[in-house]
Structure formats: C-alpha cells, structure tokens
Amino acid sequence: MSQQSQPLPDRARVVVIGGGVIGTSVAYHLTKLGWTDVLLLEQGQLSCGTTWHAAGLVGQLRASESGTRLVQYSVQLYGELEAETGLSAGYKQCGGVTVARTEARMTQLRRTAATAAAYGMECHLLSPQEALERYPVMQVDDVLGAIWLPGDGKANPTDLTGSLAKGARMRGATIRERVRVTGVRTEGGRVTGVETDQGDVEAEVVVNCAGQWAAAVGAMAGVTVPLHSAEHFYVVTEPFAGVHTDLPVLRDPDGYTYFKEEVGGLVVGGFEPEAKPWVSPHELPHPFEFSLLEEDWDHFSVLMDSALHRIPTLHTTGIRKFYNGPESFTPDNQFLLGEAPEVAGFFVGAGLNSVGIACAGGAGRALAEWIVEGEATSDLTSVDIRRFAPFNGNVAWLRDRVSEILGLHYEIPWPNREMTTARPFRRSPVHHLLEAAGADFGSRMGWERPNFFAPAGEEPVIEYSWGKQNWLPWSAAEQTSTRTGVTVFDQTSFSKYVVTGAGAEAALQWLCTADVAVPVGRTVYTGMLNARGTYESDVTITRTGDEEFLVVASAATTVRDLHHIRRHVPEGLDVTVFDATSAYAVLGVMGPRSRELLSRLTTADLGDEAFPFSTSQVVPIGYATVRATRITYVGELGWELYVPAEFAVGVHEDLMRAGADLGVRRGGYYAIESLRLEKGYRAFGRELTPDTSPVEAGLTFACKLGTDIDFLGRAALEKARADGVRRRLVSFAVDTPEPMLWGGELLLRDGAAAGQVVSAAWGETTGACVGTAWVWSGDDEPVTLAQVRSGDYSVDVGGEVFPVSVTTRPLYDPDNARIR
Structure with missing residues (x-):
C-alpha cells in the first residue's frame, strides 16, 4: 500500500506543514540528521502553492557571508541529488551576467566583485563588449559594465521539490498530500500536535513551511508570522535564435528585469519598483492549487518595456505564457526561520521573498539543525523570526510595506537606505520635539529614531550615494559637540528587561559572560553566549535591588533576547523576566560638559567619587525622578537617563533649556555610529553574531574566566582560547x-x-x-x-x-x- 492510501498516523516526532521546496528540504535534512519519524502534510500536491511557478534562479553571492554560504550549500546539494535519489533537481550551472546602466550601479558591481573576493568566490568585472560576448542576444549601447559570476545557475522548482521529497521518503519520512491542517494544538506554552481534516496527529515539533499560508497557520498556534502576498509577474517567450540551454542568467537591475532560458525561449521577469499587494494572509483562497491570478499587462508594462529595450528581438517574438503567481514577502525582504518565541517546539520556515529556490537547500538544512540541536548552528540573525514582534503582524501595516519590499530586490542597495512605507510606526515620547528640531528618522524594530538633525533652512532628508552623503557635515557637527561640549541623544529604542526574584542573580550568572554578582547600583557590560561559545546578545546589566536587575540591549533584539533568557534560566530558580522597553524613555547626555549640564538640574552629587563610572543611581532631574547610569557608547563622560515615559518630554525640554548657553545639541544615531567606531565599541548584529566568539572579538576581558563560576558557553569559549581562532x-x-x-x-x-x-x-x-x-x-x-x-x-x-x-x-x- 502506498503512503498516500494509508491512514494518517496518530503521532509523529515532527510534523512539517507545507510541501513546497522549503518544507521538503526541511524534511529531507531532518531525516539526513537521523530524525526519521517525520510526517509532511501538504493541503494539495507537492509544489502546488508558490514553488511551482518560481523562476528558479540560483545566484550564490549574498550580502553576508552567512547568507552566501547557505546558498553555496544549496548549489552543492542540487548537483548531488540525482545521484542520491534518482530524480534530477533540474539544476544547471550556467553562470550569471549582471549589467549596469549607471555609474552608481557600476560602483555597486565593483563592490560586489570585492565581496566575492572576500568570500573566495569567482567573480569577474566585464566591459560592455565582454558582457555581450557572454550574452549575445542583448544590446549593450547603454551598458557601462557588468559582472560575471560563473557559479550562478538555475533549477527546476518542481523537479527539485520532488527529488527532496524522495530523499526524505528514502530515509523514512512519510509524505501525505491532500491533507489540510485545520488547527495547531498547544499545552503549557509548547506545541503538542496538529488537527487536520483527516484526524489529529500528536507531535513534539511542528514546522510551519506553509508559504503564503504560513501566517494563517501561525495564527492557529498564537504565533506571529509577518508576511503578506503580492502579485508577481513573468512571461515565457517563444523560442528564438541565439537562445540556448547554456545561456547565462541575465540580470538588468536598473531595468528591474531578469532573463532565464527555458525551452529555447526566455523567462522574462523582474521586480517592479511598486508592487501590487494581493489579499491579506487570512483571506487566501482554498483550494489554490497550481493556480494563477489574472494577467495584468498594464502593471507588467514597466518590466516589459525594459525587456524590449535590453533584448530587441523580443519586439518580434511571441509570448507563450503570462504568469501572475502570488508570493508572500516579509517586512524587510529577508525570510523567516527559527523557533517561534511564543510556542516552544513550533518552528517556521517561510517568506522566502523570491529567493526560495536558491536558499531552500541551505535554509532547510539550517532549520533542521536548529530543530535537532535545540539552537541555531550558525549566524541566522538576519532571517531569525525573532527579529519581529507581534505588532509586525498588523495586516494593514504589512500590506502597505509589501508594496515597497518586492522592488528592493533590484534597487541599488544604498548604504543606510531606509524604508519609506508604513511609517511612522513606533514613536518615542519626544518624537515631536525631535521632528520640530529637524530630525531625519530611521527605523529599527519599528522605532522612529533620529539619524541626524538638519540645520534651520535645510531639509532633513538623505540624498543617497556611495560617496559622502549630504547629511555628513551635520552629523560631523554632532560628533564634535559630543567630543568637546555636550549632546543629548534620544535612545528610547533601547530594549529594557527587568529580571527579578530570589534566583535572578544565579540565573544571570549562568547566562552572562561577566560577573554580575555586584553591589546594588553597579552596572556591568557582558555578553550572552550559546553553547557554542558565540554571541546571542551583548547587554549592560544594572543591579537595581537585592533581587532585581535592569538589562539593557539593542533596539533590534527585544524578542530574541527575551526568548533566549527565558529558555536558558536554569530549572528550579525563582525568576521573573518582563519587558519594560516601552515604560522608559532613554536620554543620553554625553560629552565633557555633561556633568555641568546635569548639575544644573539635580541636587545629586555627580562627581567622580560620589558617582563613578559604571554606577547607577535614582536622582531628581528637574521635576522628574529618573535612573541615571554613568556609562557611554560614544567614548565620553556621560549618563544615560532612564525616564518614565510620561516624564520624558519635560526632562528633554529641561535639558535643552538648561544647556542652551553651553551649546547643547541634539544628536542622532549616525553620530553615535561614528563615535562608537572611533572608540572600537562592538555592536550585536554587526561585530558580534552567533558566529563570533569573545576571543575573536577581543572581549575576553568581559568574561569571568578568572573565576570558577560556570556560564553558558564557557567550555566552548575556553577551547577557542586554547586552540586559537x-x-x-x-x-x-x-x-x-x-x-x-x-x-x-x-x-x-x-x-x-x-x-x-x-x-x-x-x-x-x-x-x-x-x-x-x-x-x-x-x-x-x-x-x-x-x-x-x-x-x-x-x-x-x-x-x-x-x-x-x-x-x-x-x-x-x-x-x-x-x-x-
């Protein structure tokens, strides 16, 4: 009897929901790691959702080393699958040409070539004539140059999915089509199984790989999966002379288009600057098997006009098929991977943002390893689902954001580029004061944060370029103010957690690299590591009471930090952890005249003896009572003021008034970045990642290796120190x-x-x-x-x-x- 005709099993160790390329990859890699009791459920047929109409491009070079290595593994896997399973993945390494029409794009391509050199990947800069030799059917009159990536290729999405599925079955996985999941069962904050239209299945682990349906499946478990569908277009042409199976993939990002050979013709698609959102994640039709949406030639025209310009023969070539296949996108154009912070044992692999075929092999392996090992085995912070919070699941916000996201694929990836849609979002209590003072705002974890302040008469906008941008003199003045006078920074977006209880000290001693058994009023800089001895976060911890600590971290890490802390508190300890981020504004008062300014507003003694570095006190500031912590991220004398949100406006007004004759300025995050880099301070997500150890980062001084106190990751850290890095x-x-x-x-x-x-x-x-x-x-x-x-x-x-x-x-x- 075939698997399909057998009754649904009562239980499985792992249930994977979704039979697209990512779901089958997860099942394949779980079985490869020895977890063979895997049940994959697909509501239609394998690949019938988004996978089947994917273009199948496999470009290896990504913005980060971790992302590049992930796709490199995909390429290796796709080339080996047929020998293992007998089914081809339809993978062909044909190389890729990317052309530039503008000097700005050419600069990007030169930077891309340098990145390839850093990662040891073959990449060549081409002249227009050399690009034409690689791709003879295009015209290059307006091309300034190009790059050639010989390792790029293409795969057949349906064949790839089938080969992965067969590989999973060969090692014991069960794959059932036409089984619709109707509910997810949880108990005590942990997943216990799924409900389907053919019965219930108990499970220790549930993996949500449901593609466009992943948000709705997440909602069944009380998990936020922030993605929204958009219509996505391409056409397949009739065959024409000059097109052959070895023709490279061509990308013309200044024209928003890509071209891939298919049966002697071309797949012509792209990423238009303003996308067309489809229905909300909770209104997706069922069934929607191997289905497409209506043609929209008007919307496609921006891509078609560009394609006709690049490949003139298309003017006289017929169109065989128009594809309008909806696809889901995330709010930041990176996919979603990892264990959901809301429910233990519930994992997500979704929102592949048009890179599903390229990334599925590596992403499936990474998620399978996360499931088996209990934590990620490499740096996945850019795709970790914990970079989002529940508020990111707001459908109206997602719909507006997705219209911008799809176009980012072929936008010039300007340094410090900010999203423009679905903003403003989260605002600090003093936002209106900063706006009136000429702030340009960036966004981090939804927070509107000042990048810089434009002087009177100047527009607070970023004029993007690869060189020195328009705001640089204004940010430089903020740096000078901080080095020579005093500057006030709104740092309200800091993540803030309160850890309390009789076991709080013991819990933090286990979680932290530094010794936090300090007197009340002391502040400690520390890392938090995983079992591999690499960073999960870096934070400052202030002991605010015998059984209470204030933990302060970066804006972006709120959800992942809280999840990490709660998961790793040793059993049996009396500990409560809660998020206090929104309760307090943070105003950084920094610079050699910061003591002079604050002394005008407080009766507290701010002298070195009464208020030394790395200490914290509750003090009056004007009419308000705040926590003042003497610490700095800019390398100057200064205090961070933790102000109850309702007092923030008054404190900010007092600081600017009292410091007027001192030349007090407001400062933005661009100045903070410059100042912290001159000082060599590290940042999580940049220098510090789950691929970085304190030995590599030069931060062993913040580790209690000179004591006999154990902490998470200590053994691995000591090995790294002994072996070298x-x-x-x-x-x-x-x-x-x-x-x-x-x-x-x-x-x-x-x-x-x-x-x-x-x-x-x-x-x-x-x-x-x-x-x-x-x-x-x-x-x-x-x-x-x-x-x-x-x-x-x-x-x-x-x-x-x-x-x-x-x-x-x-x-x-x-x-x-x-x-x-």
Missing part, C-alpha cells in the same frame, strides 16, 4: 580623508585579500573614515595578534584601493581616560 577583529582608520566607507569593503594585506570591513563611518575626530574589520587566516590556521599587526593594509572602496592603519586597541582614547 581563524579571524580577529581590528579597528582601522583610512590614511586619507577622501574615500567614504560603509561596511562590507574588502580588506587587503600586502595587496592580497585578508578580510572584510564589518562597520565603517566617517570619524570627525580622526579626520577620515574609521571602522572595524575581520582579519582572516589565509590558510585556515589560527591567526595570532602578532600576525594581525604585521603587513601593510588597505581597503578596496568601489574598485579604488586606499591604505589604512590597523590596530587592536581603540583609535580614540585607548586608555579610557575621558570616560573615567
């Missing part, structure tokens, strides 16, 4: 003020690829761009500090090479005299 973080300054760096640039030592810039910004005090960078071991052997400090370093900035000075100490005030 294959990369080390350095600070650098460019030797000349001309170039503008943004992060991601190739680092060279003695002219050879040696690493990559992590973060970079203009340093006004230094008089040039500064930043942090990884120096990698060229031979995969441990790299010593002596090796790091040797050689002549330079950076590749959009194809031009500039010398840099590298150091393992802070560029600015290396002895910390100014902050103490």
Whole structure:
C-alpha cells in the first residue's frame, strides 16, 4: 500500500506543514540528521502553492557571508541529488551576467566583485563588449559594465521539490498530500500536535513551511508570522535564435528585469519598483492549487518595456505564457526561520521573498539543525523570526510595506537606505520635539529614531550615494559637540528587561559572560553566549535591588533576547523576566560638559567619587525622578537617563533649556555610529553574531574566566582560547580623508585579500573614515595578534584601493581616560 492510501498516523516526532521546496528540504535534512519519524502534510500536491511557478534562479553571492554560504550549500546539494535519489533537481550551472546602466550601479558591481573576493568566490568585472560576448542576444549601447559570476545557475522548482521529497521518503519520512491542517494544538506554552481534516496527529515539533499560508497557520498556534502576498509577474517567450540551454542568467537591475532560458525561449521577469499587494494572509483562497491570478499587462508594462529595450528581438517574438503567481514577502525582504518565541517546539520556515529556490537547500538544512540541536548552528540573525514582534503582524501595516519590499530586490542597495512605507510606526515620547528640531528618522524594530538633525533652512532628508552623503557635515557637527561640549541623544529604542526574584542573580550568572554578582547600583557590560561559545546578545546589566536587575540591549533584539533568557534560566530558580522597553524613555547626555549640564538640574552629587563610572543611581532631574547610569557608547563622560515615559518630554525640554548657553545639541544615531567606531565599541548584529566568539572579538576581558563560576558557553569559549581562532577583529582608520566607507569593503594585506570591513563611518575626530574589520587566516590556521599587526593594509572602496592603519586597541582614547 502506498503512503498516500494509508491512514494518517496518530503521532509523529515532527510534523512539517507545507510541501513546497522549503518544507521538503526541511524534511529531507531532518531525516539526513537521523530524525526519521517525520510526517509532511501538504493541503494539495507537492509544489502546488508558490514553488511551482518560481523562476528558479540560483545566484550564490549574498550580502553576508552567512547568507552566501547557505546558498553555496544549496548549489552543492542540487548537483548531488540525482545521484542520491534518482530524480534530477533540474539544476544547471550556467553562470550569471549582471549589467549596469549607471555609474552608481557600476560602483555597486565593483563592490560586489570585492565581496566575492572576500568570500573566495569567482567573480569577474566585464566591459560592455565582454558582457555581450557572454550574452549575445542583448544590446549593450547603454551598458557601462557588468559582472560575471560563473557559479550562478538555475533549477527546476518542481523537479527539485520532488527529488527532496524522495530523499526524505528514502530515509523514512512519510509524505501525505491532500491533507489540510485545520488547527495547531498547544499545552503549557509548547506545541503538542496538529488537527487536520483527516484526524489529529500528536507531535513534539511542528514546522510551519506553509508559504503564503504560513501566517494563517501561525495564527492557529498564537504565533506571529509577518508576511503578506503580492502579485508577481513573468512571461515565457517563444523560442528564438541565439537562445540556448547554456545561456547565462541575465540580470538588468536598473531595468528591474531578469532573463532565464527555458525551452529555447526566455523567462522574462523582474521586480517592479511598486508592487501590487494581493489579499491579506487570512483571506487566501482554498483550494489554490497550481493556480494563477489574472494577467495584468498594464502593471507588467514597466518590466516589459525594459525587456524590449535590453533584448530587441523580443519586439518580434511571441509570448507563450503570462504568469501572475502570488508570493508572500516579509517586512524587510529577508525570510523567516527559527523557533517561534511564543510556542516552544513550533518552528517556521517561510517568506522566502523570491529567493526560495536558491536558499531552500541551505535554509532547510539550517532549520533542521536548529530543530535537532535545540539552537541555531550558525549566524541566522538576519532571517531569525525573532527579529519581529507581534505588532509586525498588523495586516494593514504589512500590506502597505509589501508594496515597497518586492522592488528592493533590484534597487541599488544604498548604504543606510531606509524604508519609506508604513511609517511612522513606533514613536518615542519626544518624537515631536525631535521632528520640530529637524530630525531625519530611521527605523529599527519599528522605532522612529533620529539619524541626524538638519540645520534651520535645510531639509532633513538623505540624498543617497556611495560617496559622502549630504547629511555628513551635520552629523560631523554632532560628533564634535559630543567630543568637546555636550549632546543629548534620544535612545528610547533601547530594549529594557527587568529580571527579578530570589534566583535572578544565579540565573544571570549562568547566562552572562561577566560577573554580575555586584553591589546594588553597579552596572556591568557582558555578553550572552550559546553553547557554542558565540554571541546571542551583548547587554549592560544594572543591579537595581537585592533581587532585581535592569538589562539593557539593542533596539533590534527585544524578542530574541527575551526568548533566549527565558529558555536558558536554569530549572528550579525563582525568576521573573518582563519587558519594560516601552515604560522608559532613554536620554543620553554625553560629552565633557555633561556633568555641568546635569548639575544644573539635580541636587545629586555627580562627581567622580560620589558617582563613578559604571554606577547607577535614582536622582531628581528637574521635576522628574529618573535612573541615571554613568556609562557611554560614544567614548565620553556621560549618563544615560532612564525616564518614565510620561516624564520624558519635560526632562528633554529641561535639558535643552538648561544647556542652551553651553551649546547643547541634539544628536542622532549616525553620530553615535561614528563615535562608537572611533572608540572600537562592538555592536550585536554587526561585530558580534552567533558566529563570533569573545576571543575573536577581543572581549575576553568581559568574561569571568578568572573565576570558577560556570556560564553558558564557557567550555566552548575556553577551547577557542586554547586552540586559537581563524579571524580577529581590528579597528582601522583610512590614511586619507577622501574615500567614504560603509561596511562590507574588502580588506587587503600586502595587496592580497585578508578580510572584510564589518562597520565603517566617517570619524570627525580622526579626520577620515574609521571602522572595524575581520582579519582572516589565509590558510585556515589560527591567526595570532602578532600576525594581525604585521603587513601593510588597505581597503578596496568601489574598485579604488586606499591604505589604512590597523590596530587592536581603540583609535580614540585607548586608555579610557575621558570616560573615567
């Protein structure tokens, strides 16, 4: 009897919901890892939702090393599947050509080539004529140049799904089609199984790979899955001369279009600047098997006109088929992976944002390893579902946002590019005051945060470019104010958690690298690691009582931090953790005159002896009572004021009034970024990731390795310290003020690829761009500090090479005299 004709099993260790390419990949990799009791349920037929009409492009090079490695694994897998399963994935490595029509795009392509060099991937810059030789059916009159990625390819989505499914079955998985999940069962905050139209199934783990239906499936478990469908278009042409099976994939991002050979003709598709949202995630029709939406030639015209321009033969070539296949997109154009913070054992792999075929192999393996190991095994922060909060599931907000998201695929990925749709969103209590003062706002975890302040008469807008942007002089003035006077920063977006209970100290001692058994009123900088000894977060912790601690983290990490903390509190401890983020505004008062300013508003003694660095007190500020913590992220004397939200406007007004004759300024996050990089301070999500250990980051001083106190990740960290590491973080300054760096640039030592810039910004005090960078071991052997400090370093900035000075100490005030 076939699997399909057998009754549905009563239980399975894992139930995977969704039989598209990501669901079958997860099932395949779970069985490959030894978890064979896997049941995959598909409401229609395998690949019948979004997968079947995917274009099947497989471009390997991604914006991050972790994303690139993920797709590289996909390519390796797709080439091996037929030998294993007997079914081809329809994968062909044909290479990819990307052309540039503008100088800005050409700069991006040069940066892409440098990124490829950093990752050891083959990539070549091409002249227009060389691009034409690779792709003879296009015209290149307006092409300035191109890149050639020989490792790019294409796959057949349906064949790939079938091969993955067969591989899963061969190792014991059960795959059932035409079974619709109607509910998800939970008990005590943990998933216990699913309800279907053919009976209930108990399960330890449920994996939501339902594609466009993933939001509705998530809602069954009380889990937010923030995605929204948009209509997505391409056409398939009749065959014409010059098109053959080995023709590369062509991308013309300035024209929003891509071209892929199919049966002698071309698939012509793209990502129009303004997308067309489809129905809400909870209104998707059923059944919707192998279904398409109505043709919309008017909406497609921007893509078709561009395609006719690039490939003139299309003027006389027939169209065989118009595809309008809806697809779901997330609010930031990165997919969703990981365990849902709301329900233990409920995992999500969805929202692949038109990169599902390229990423499915690597994403499926990564999610399967997460399920088996109990935590991610590599850096998945950019796709981790915990980067979103429940408010990101608002359908009206998602609908407006998705209209912008689809077009980002082929937009120039400008440094510091901000979303424009569905804003403003979360606002601090002093937002209106900052807006009136000329703030340009960026967005982080939904918070509207000031990037910089434009002077009177100037528009607070970003004029995007690869060079020095229009706002740089204004941000530089904020840096100077902070180094020489006093600046007020609205840092309300900080994540803030209160950890209380008789077991609070013991719990945090286990979770944190640093010793937090400190007196009340002390503040400690610490990392939080996973079992692999790499970062899950970096935070400051203030002991606010015998059984109470205030934990402060970056804006973006609220959900993941809370989930990590709650999951890893040792059993049996009396601990309560709650999110206090919205209860307090945070105003940073920073600079050598910060003490003078604050002393005008408080009776508290702010002197070094009464109020030393890394301490915190409750003090009056004007009419308000606030928590003042003497700490800094900019490398100057300063205090962070934790102000009850209802008092924030008054405190901010008092600070600006009392500091008027001191020349007090408001400052934005661009200035903070520059100041922290001059000081060499690290940031989670940039320098610190789940692929980074304190040894690599130079932060073992914030680890209690000199004590016998155990903490999560200690054993792995000690092993890394003993064995040595294959990369080390350095600070650098460019030797000349001309170039503008943004992060991601190739680092060279003695002219050879040696690493990559992590973060970079203009340093006004230094008089040039500064930043942090990884120096990698060229031979995969441990790299010593002596090796790091040797050689002549330079950076590749959009194809031009500039010398840099590298150091393992802070560029600015290396002895910390100014902050103490």
